[in-house]
Amino acid sequence: MNRDYDVIIVGGGGAGMSAAIEAHDAGASVALIEADVRLGGSTALSGGVYYAAGTSVQRAKGIEDDTSDAMFEYYMTLNQYRVEPSLARTLSDNAAPGLEWLIGTGVEFTPGSLYSSGVESVARGHAATGNGAAIAEALDQEVRRRNIDVALKTRVQQLQTNRDNGSVTGVTVGDTVIQSGAVVLTTGGFGANPDFIARYYPEAAAHGDWVWYIGNSNCIGDGLVLGEQAGAEIVAHNRGLLLTTPNFRKELEVYVPGWIVYVNREGSRFVNELAEYAVMSGCVNAQTGGSCFAIFDETTRLEAKPDPLYADLFASGMVSPNWVSDVLEEQAKAGKIIVADTLQQLAQKAGIRPGALQTTVDEYNADCDSGTDTRFFKTASVMKPVRTPPFYAAEIRPAIVCLTSTGVRIDTKAQAIDGQGLVIEGLFAAGETAGGVLGERYIGGGNSIANAIVFGRIAGENAANQARRSAPTNT
Numbered sequence: 141m142n143r144d145y146d147v148i149i150v151g152g153g154g155a156g157m158s159a160a161i162e163a164h165d166a167g168a169s170v171a172l173i174e175a176d177v178r179l180g181g182s183t184a185l186s187g188g189v190y191y192a193a194g195t196s197v198q199r200a201k202g203i204e205d206d207t208s209d210a211m212f213e214y215y216m217t218l219n220q221y222r223v224e225p226s227l228a229r230t231l232s233d234n235a236a237p238g239l240e241w242l243i244g245t246g247v248e249f250t251p252g253s254l255y256s257s258g259v260e261s262v263a264r265g266h267a268a269t270g271n272g273a274a275i276a277e278a279l280d281q282e283v284r285r286r287n288i289d290v291a292l293k294t295r296v297q298q299l300q301t302n303r304d305n306g307s308v309t310g311v312t313v314g315d316t317v318i319q320s321g322a323v324v325l326t327t328g329g330f331g332a333n334p335d336f337i338a339r340y341y342p343e344a345a346a347h348g349d350w351v352w353y354i355g356n357s358n359c360i361g362d363g364l365v366l367g368e369q370a371g372a373e374i375v376a377h378n379r380g381l382l383l384t385t386p387n388f389r390k391e392l393e394v395y396v397p398g399w400i401v402y403v404n405r406e407g408s409r410f411v412n413e414l415a416e417y418a419v420m421s422g423c424v425n426a427q428t429g430g431s432c433f434a435i436f437d438e439t440t441r442l443e444a445k446p447d448p449l450y451a452d453l454f455a456s457g458m459v460s461p462n463w464v465s466d467v468l469e470e471q472a473k474a475g476k477i478i479v480a481d482t483l484q485q486l487a488q489k490a491g492i493r494p495g496a497l498q499t500t501v502d503e504y505n506a507d508c509d510s511g512t513d514t515r516f517f518k519t520a521s522v523m524k525p526v527r528t529p530p531f532y533a534a535e536i537r538p539a540i541v542c543l544t545s546t547g548v549r550i551d552t553k554a555q556a557i558d559g560q561g562l563v564i565e566g567l568f569a570a571g572e573t574a575g576g577v578l579g580e581r582y583i584g585g586g587n588s589i590a591n592a593i594v595f596g597r598i599a600g601e602n603a604a605n606q607a608r609r610s611a612p613t614n615t
Contacts, residue, residue: 145171145289146607147600148311148320150296151363153181153356154272154589155571156326157279158596159603163324164286166604171289171318173296173311175358179280181328182355182543182572183589186272189257189265190242190249190593191586192235197266201251206262208232214260218419219579227577230552231594238593239266245278258418258584265585275589295362299323299369299567306558307565307610308370321607322566324599325556326592329380329544329572330361340364340546343378346430350539352390354383359544363573367548370567371558376575379545381582382421382538386434388462388471393540395447397463398522400434401504402536407487407496409504412516418582421538431537433478433490435501439528441468468532478533483526490533501526543588547575554599566610568603570595 147163149156152174160172172179193211198204212232216225243249248269257265268274283290291313300310300317310319330336331353338345340361345351353359364374385393402413404427411423413434424432446461461467471477480486483501487494505525507513512520548569549557556567571592572578578591 151327152179154183155592155596159600162600163604168604180276184276188268188271189586223579224576308567322603325363325569327363328359333360336361347539373549375549381542383540399524407493433533545578568599570599
């Protein structure tokens with residue numbers, strides 16, 4: 141059988157471009173097929189943070205002793221060991237080399253942009269200058285420098301398989317069969333597919349019409365469909381990353397003001413309101429009804445202003461400020477914020493236990509006066525008492541789908557695994573298309589991009605090696 145290419149990559153986001161580059165550099169002829177009008181996928185839309193330990197950027201900032209072992213321990217502990225250890229180990233060991241590889245392509249990560257992006261005690265979140273668009277552009281340029289055939293606005297309908305042994309031998313695009321030695325699935329997640337959200341991510345689907353997706357609109361689960369065609373097992377059900385929102389508008393929430401007070405339906409605070417987004421959605425979803433309420437008073441509403449920290453984002457128009465005086469007034473008039481003259485009335489309207497809410501607010505106000513959050517240790521300087529009527533309650537739900545983590549089961553070589561635990565020869569997966577790497581808890585900003593780059597590179601190199609081993613011999 142004649143091959144058209146050694147390796148076909150299906151999906152041109154961060155994982156797909158990384159796979160294509162590595163497959164080419166390993167000596168393979170490569171085709172990269174992308175459904176969108178340009179390469180980049182959800183990586184191009186992201187904040188461009190990359191999670192890694194033991195990097196040159198950390199050392200430049202004076203962090204000399206961070207290691208992949210420490211990253212692995214944190215990864216497993218935060219996920220309560222409910223994640224595939226071999227995949228977490230592979231990610232931890234290869235995250236730093238992946239970052240240095242990106243730096244070699246021209247992506248800039250400065251020591252000043254390094255921060256603790258999760259709940260770890262050491263800074264591992266490497267923010268790219270120019271955000272995810274800069275990472276996507278650098279990878280796009282690397283693809284263009286190589287003899288890689290790129291097909292845009294093209295979708296793969298089916299995988300070709302060998303009837304005798306089930307190995308993957310190519311793809312079908314429209315009526316055209318394209319033969320290859322290996323196929324890599326890097327189509328992203330399925331956040332833009334409501335049916336798949338309902339099937340694979342019921343925790344998100346439970347929030348109904350509040351749910352929306354911030355990623356690329358072409359992420360509809362093609363990789364899962366194609367993987368199942370070849371017998372791949374789909375694993376890590378009901379996993380992903382949700383961000384909290386008051387549902388004022390379908391816009392990304394990047395800023396939660398420190399003055400809000402989160403209470404559940406029992407009338408109690410349950411978290412430091414400034415806890416990292418990596419864990420916040422899980423905390424909120426665990427409350428009765430899967431949501432909570434942000435409580436504040438009229439004085440705070442009148443004084444609410446955009447946080448200077450996000451001035452550039454607000455000025456660019458990429459993000460609109462939600463927690464500011466005029467918007468809060470507008471949303472209250474629209475009925476999206478509950479308003480009442482007393483805390484008792486507010487509790488009754490919101491379905492919060494009345495007496496408990498009063499007790500919680502009294503304790504919180506006392507902490508504001510003393511300058512210490514005695515229960516959750518929130519920074520005292522951002523706390524504001526809840527004393528002046530009218531009082532407000534905005535419901536908060538973890539309903540913004542940032543990414544999905546259910547996908548094709550893979551091993552440490554990014555080879556797809558079937559329901560019997562056996563390798564499917566010629567099929568690989570990486571990024572959001574692969575399941576089992578990202579756990580129930582997002583370890584911190586950059587987890588997704590690190591996963592895409594690390595396993596994209598691994599998949600590309602191993603797909604090239606597989607194609608070489610299975611290449612037909614000329615006689």
